[in-house]
Amino acid sequence: MFGWKKKKTATAIQVKAPLSGKAVPLSEVPDEAFAAGHMGKGIAIEPSEGRLIAPFDGTVAHVIKTKHAVMLEDPATGLQYLFHIGINTVGLKGEGYTSHVNVGDSVKAGQTLIEFDIEAIKAAGYPTVTPIIVTNADELSASVEGHTGNVTAGTDPVLSITLNS
Template identity: 80%
Template sequence: MFDRWKKKKTATAIQVTAPLSGKAVPLSQVPDEAFAAGHMGQGIAIEPSEGKLVAPFDGTVAHVIKSKHAVMLEDPATQLQYLFHIGINTVGLKGEGFTSHVQAGDQVKSGQTLIEFDMAAIKAAGYPTITPIIVTNADEVASKVEGQIGDVVSGQDHVLTIELK
């Protein structure tokens, strides 16, 4: 009888486009246990085909790692936070081969270049270029995070579908 007064909460699903061109793979294929086991959060990884990371949505740069191999973005519309981590153990390069085009606090537009990186230099130094894309606060904000695998083009193909709580 009072059911009509209950608010119906419907899940909202958002899609995130690829921030890199390449091949999207499950996080379990990342050669780093922290990412592969989901300890850093839920998401997907991309084996890049070019050295350019772009913003997959309009948002705010929450943090740029000092060695420029990773950046965190926040989507103000959903409060979701994302970590884009170029390569594995690339912190050891101390910024060599990475050019950041943003800094913390910057407002970015979808498709804007965040970081450019020299894939050949990273590989020559012995580091994988596979790039995890992690929803760092998914446990608090999302009820489900699904990744799409296969070849992707940055700014065009969706790599994550996230159901908000």
């Protein structure tokens, strides 16, 4: 009636580490598509153990056939995340990876998604650094901020995301 507008408030969420290890900026990933942000905004983790867990309750949107990557959707926000274990690891054709989920599965925070053999990946000559990308961040969020340093899976936040209001 008077044109009063409710003040919009931005919603901020924290995404916990899906891997234990050392979180590093995407710019340090030895792959131009990830390092330059072409795949989306996010962070990367140099894993210290070969287990990728769900950082939140969500739905498995995609599992790459060679099991080196998985996409999860957070139903509360609509954000989709790509967890890509290693660089150019598609060349391993699934060797060293065990997926514990399928497309459409509902997962709980802390649930194991993929187990992988860090030493086998390194022995094959591939970097193990794992990008964590918010694939639809440009559509749904105002900002994505990464937190670097040593992280423990399921405990330490690696991303702070401010959602569009």
